Structure formats: C-alpha cells, structure tokens
Amino acid sequence: MARFEASRRTVMAGAGALAAAAALDLPAGIAPAHAQGASVNQNPGFYRYKVGDITVTALNDGFAKRPLEGFVRNAELADVKKAMEQAYLPSDALSITFTTLALQIGDKITLIDTGNGDSGAPTSGAWMKNFQAAGLDPKNVSTVVFSHFHGDHINGFRLKDGTAVFPNAEVMVPAAEWAFWMDDAKMNAAPEAMKGAFAGVRRVFGPVAKDVKQYEAGKEIVPGVTAIAAPGHTPGHTVFAVSSGSGKLMVLSDTTNHPALFVRNPDWSAVFDMDGPQAAATRRKLLDMAVADKMQVCFYHAPFPATGHIAKAGNGFELVPVQWSSAI
C-alpha cells in the first residue's frame, strides 16, 4: 500500500520518466510512452484477411471528430447520445474513422477508395504511411475503384499540389456518380454549402477526366468484384460484392456511417446522406441481405479493421466484429 501511494504520488507529481518507471517497477530504460513525453502513436493501421484467393488489406486513414449536435437529421440529440453511451462511446463528439481497402487479386492491386490524402482533418491522412507499412507501393496499384465522390474517399487520389498519387492506375468511377458531380448545371443549382464538394471532384478528377472508366452497377468491374447500386448517400453511391471460391465479402462503403448509430438505427439519416429516405431504404435492404446470407461485410466508417457480420438487434441490427487473427 505504501509502495502504491509512493508511486502514485511520484507519477502525479509529474516526476521524470526514470523515476516513474522505477515506481512502476519497470526495468531500467523502459518507461511508458506518456512518461517519456513522446507522442503516443499506434502501430501501423493495416489488417489483412482473405476472401478466397483474394488478399484484402484494410488500411486506416485516421479519424475526424465531429460534434454530435446536428449529425443525425431525424433523431433527437438525446437519443443519439444514448446510442453513443450504449456503445461506450463519448457522448459529446463522434470520431469518424476511415478504412479503405487494397485487394490483391492475382498479381494486381486494386484499391477501393483512397482516403483523405492531405486534404482532411489533421487527425486523418495516415493512409500512405499505413499502405507502405503493409509493404505496398503506390506505383504498383493497377486499378483504383471509387465508391462515390465525397472528399474523404477521393482526395487521397491527388495531393493538394496536384500530384497524382497512383501514376500507373486505371481509374474506375460509378457512371451515375460521374453524371451527377461533373454536371455543371447541377453544380450551379447546388446550395452554396455543396459547391465545395463539386469543386473538389473537379480538382481530383479534372486532369484524368478523359481517361476514367465509368462503370455500371450490376457488372463485374475487376475479376471477382461486382458493383451494386446503393443510392441515397449520394446519387451514384456503390457497394461491392467481392467473391473468390467460397469466400464472399460485401463492401458496404457508406451504406452506414458509424455502426453504433446507423447499423443499430438504420432509419436514422446522417447529415452526409444526400437523400435520407432513399439511403435508409438501401441500408435496410443491404443489412437484411447480409443477415440472410450470413456474409462478411466491411464498412468505410466502422471501427478498425471495419469488418464483421451483421446480426438482427431490436428494430435494427448490430455489427459483430471479426476476431483479430495473427495469420491469414
């Protein structure tokens, strides 16, 4: 007890790292990161799993904090806070995480979405570091597939200074998304708050506009990857069925934002859903399908590594995360 009191006092007094380490009975030279005054960064955020013969690498791009107030359009703030508390999350702000995918199919690398690049919140932009830590090289990416054109999905494709991050990649975009965002009449008619999103799409895709391949939903766009229309979040929002042998993964993109809110309450609308009722109908349909087929799913905005299965829960659903595995 006396020893505990002494160590607690030592730590609370903010003594040097060595003293703190000694008080905590750590071997000399090893002090907790916070005691060293070092920034407490995590290990690289990548996670590999298999879908048949396809190796999937989930790549974390950090997070952005967003106040809860006004985040869900059609729910009372008190109910949103309650959902956060039930998930043991802070009830003042939501940390929205970003997880893109790299699919190794044969000797080719296909990306699904690209993260924030250098255009997002200061707590985002970890993508390239994690991609390289996974042993991958942007020059070797053969295809980049986009699910939709929100900035957190496309900005990693082109740095603010104009640099193309994946110089050798074919670019595949949903035809319906392209038709909407590249339409000048739609941009001019858009509310002021949305004009920046239109400008962002042009910044990223303008230089390659002639080369992008527009894909249609319902088609296999890369071997083993079939695009499925999932409108509502944006007009051309797309999800993907990845299949190889008996392996199947449904890439749900932004069918929901954080699962603790929108998998649990599929009728809630996040401010980012451009057509709330249509997004909710799409969400229920896809989550029902995931339950019926017991298929593995992944989300762009779920806690890392952002993959698991969907179970029925009350009037909604819940995400049951996969068990982390040291071997794939």
Ligand SMILES: [Zn+2]
């Ligand atoms: Zn998103």
